[in-house]
Amino acid sequence: MKYPRIAVFASGTGSNAESLMKKMKDLGCEIEFVFSDKRDVGVLEKALRLGVKTYLVEKTSDRATHEEEVLKLVHRHRIDWIFLAGYMRLISASFLQTLQSHHQGATQIVNIHPSLLPAYPGSQAMERAFADQVPHSGITVHFVDEGMDTGKIIMQEQVALQKFESFSDFKMKMHSVEHRLYGQFLENVVTGKIPTLSYKETVEC
Numbered sequence: 001m002k003y004p005r006i007a008v009f010a011s012g013t014g015s016n017a018e019s020l021m022k023k024m025k026d027l028g029c030e031i032e033f034v035f036s037d038k039r040d041v042g043v044l045e046k047a048l049r050l051g052v053k054t055y056l057v058e059k060t061s062d063r064a065t066h067e068e069e070v071l072k073l074v075h076r077h078r079i080d081w082i083f084l085a086g087y088m089r090l091i092s093a094s095f096l097q098t099l100q101s102h103h104q105g106a107t108q109i110v111n112i113h114p115s116l117l118p119a120y121p122g123s124q125a126m127e128r129a130f131a132d133q134v135p136h137s138g139i140t141v142h143f144v145d146e147g148m149d150t151g152k153i154i155m156q157e158q159v160a161l162q163k164f165e166s167f168s169d170f171k172m173k174m175h176s177v178e179h180r181l182y183g184q185f186l187e188n189v190v191t192g193k194i195p196t197l198s199y200k201e202t203v204e205c
């Protein structure tokens with residue numbers, strides 16, 4: 001079966017990346033590669049354990065040079081979709097435009113965020129919602145733009161915060177919804193329910 005070529009970008013523990021890798025295997029396919037901008041993080045170990053190719057490009061220089069290195073990987077593997085999964089770095093407008101130019105104008109880069117956006121964008125979203133004791137928070141899957149968790153929303157699901165619930169219970173519930181929701185989106189992409197505009201090969205690297 002021909003399926004879209006998907007890369008996962010992550011910076012940390014990698015529970016979402018792991019669940020995407022496993023879901024892809026369940027669908028009979030493989031994540032093309034996992035990329036991390038941080039050394040010694042759980043996601044790299046998880047990918048290695050699952051036999052998925054990994055790349056590490058640390059940000060040792062300016063943003064443009066770092067993104068150029070990352071783009072080379074995307075071009076080399078003719079990636080159709082990028083799934084951000086705890087990737088704690090903003091993507092520049094020029095990186096997005098380059099990707100779009102290879103995908104006939106489509107934005108095939110998505111992110112998962114642990115809040116009901118536009119509420120609680122940025123880091124520590126679960127912690128902040130918990131500290132505010134909101135009656136419910138939730139999970140958002142959205143397209144990526146150059147802002148901080150500001151792109152067009154694709155899917156959202158509410159998660160209730162019960163009175164007297166501990167943070168660790170709340171966090172566990174939130175993660176389990178994340179894994180299911182992102183897995184559902186991945187399945188929709190792989191099965192073609194969400195169409196993919198394939199990578200146009202015009203780049204040499």
Ligand code: GAR
Nearest residue numbers: 012013014015016017086112113114
């Ligand atoms: C996840 O909760 C993800 O939604 C969040 O980082 C966590 C990474 O956990 N992403 C953001 O906050 C993006 N703004 P993981 O490494 O276990 O997947």
